Every structure is written in structure tokens, then in C-alpha cells.
Amino acid sequence: MIRVVLVDDDPLVRSGLGLILGGASDLEIVGQADDGRAALALVEQQRPDVVLMDIRMPVMDGIEATARLRSVPMPPRVIVLTTFGADDHVVRALSAGAAGFLLKDTPPADIVDAVRRVASGSRCSRPPSSGP
Template structure:
């Protein structure tokens, strides 16, 4: 069975080497390319066609934000997870607005990083949980008016929205609301469609931006 294909983008060769060893130790994951800056990343990603890209934000030549924007403009882009050394990082929030699938702190536990790769590959999103509230509160500042689309959510969908915005997984929401995971997944899909959001990370951003947490 083909594994999840990963490209590493970071200007520190030693960091890339450590992450490569970690990822390649997993039977379902495979590093298929590396790049030391954003410009190189564009070429490597377009050649290797990975499923997931781990993208450092601050790099020479072209930073991770510019590279992410360029890659997400391609047809059928990979899932991109931003890597940052800072708990409060406005650049990470901007990348998520562009369409990145989340962000991780570089000192994240190895098992968390591996789980994050599998999570985004499966279509969900990841955020360094401990930093979520501070990050988006810091980035968002004053809440913007709630758009009319939010009024289209049913009462149940608003309950699910609130729990998802706090970072709860489908399984956690299902347990709390006495629903099946399949039902929660259906609710989440409808919420994202009604609000024109791409994934759960954008749902979190939406909630913080509009004071809905």
C-alpha cells in the first residue's frame, strides 16, 4: 500500500534530517522531497506531488507564506501544515487564511507531528492546540460583524459549530452531544458549506474573527 507522501521545507538541514528520520520510521509515511527555501519548495513540490507539505514560515529567498500562496493556487494542491517556533504567530494565522491546513510548533512532540500529518491527509485540520485561543484572539483583534450566512445555521448546527471552534474532534463532539460520529461529520460538512469555509481550521478562524467563541 502506498504511504502518505511528505515534503519537508525548512532552511535548517539538521531539523529536516531529524524530521525525515522520524517520518521515514513509519510504515505509512514517506518523505519524497526536501527544500531549503520557498522558491526551491515550489519546484520540489510540483515535481514530487506530495500529499502533505510541512512548511517553515521564516526562510530566506522566499518565505513560507509566499510559497504556500503559490502552491495553493495550483490545481489539486497538497495539504500544507505551517511550522513555527512561536506560540503567537500572526504569520501562521495569515497562512491559514490563505488555505493552509493548520500549524504546528517546531518543538511539538514527535507523536503529535506524526498524527498531524495523518490528520490533514485524511481531510481534517490541525492547530497547535495550546496556542489556538491566544493566536486568533491576538490576530483577530476586534471582532468583525457576524455575516448573514451564520443565521442560516440551525440551532443544532450552531451547537456543533461552537464545539468545533473550541477544537473538539468529531469523536469528542459525538460523545458530548450523544450523536454518532457520522452525524457530527454530516453537521460539520453542512456548516462548512453554509459558511463557505474550506475546513475546520477556517471554522476556528471564522469563530474568533466574529466573536463566536
């Protein structure tokens, strides 16, 4: 099983991601957080394989949380979530140690595939494309 934590300040986004990922037999949602600080505590407690991390959040943003996660023993792989693919924050998140990024409007099957790929050690450096 691939253990996943969802981090986003929007409860609707967390709920939608939970439904998408919860439907995959090899993925387990082990927790959800609404800001980076809560994510750090949750990761320490749950030891997930992958964290889906929003970039823009109150208290502690996803960039700082990603950088801090890199310093924990056996850190999880982080996929940052964003609304805009060309966002300067994406570059900063990748520099902070994220394994890749997804746009929030990425098709559900591609989100599941990205989590699997990142968990296996691959990178997801741009939104997966389900088109031609």
C-alpha cells in the same frame, strides 16, 4: 502511502523531521527543500500529499509559498512550522491556505499524527497536545 515534502532552511530541522516521519510505515518523505521557491518546484515534481513548511525562510517565505501552492492543480495540504504559537505569521499562513500549524517542539508522535490527520482532510489548527 502519504507522500510528504519537508521545507525548512535549517538542515538540522529537516533531518530531524525526516527521521521522525521516516519511521512511520505509512509515510514517505519524497523530498526536502530549504526555501519556498525550491519547495514550489519540488511539489510540482513530486506531487506530495502533505508539505511541512517552515514560515521564516530566505528567498521565499512559507506564507508566500503556501499561497502559491493553493493555485496548483490538486494542491498538497500544508502544515506550517513555527517556533512561536502566537506568531502573527501563523494567522497569515492559515489565511494563505495552510491546513494547520505545529510548533517545532511538538512531540514526534504528535507530528506523525498531525500529518496523517491533515492528509485525511482534517485541520490541525493548533499544536497537538500529548498532555492531560
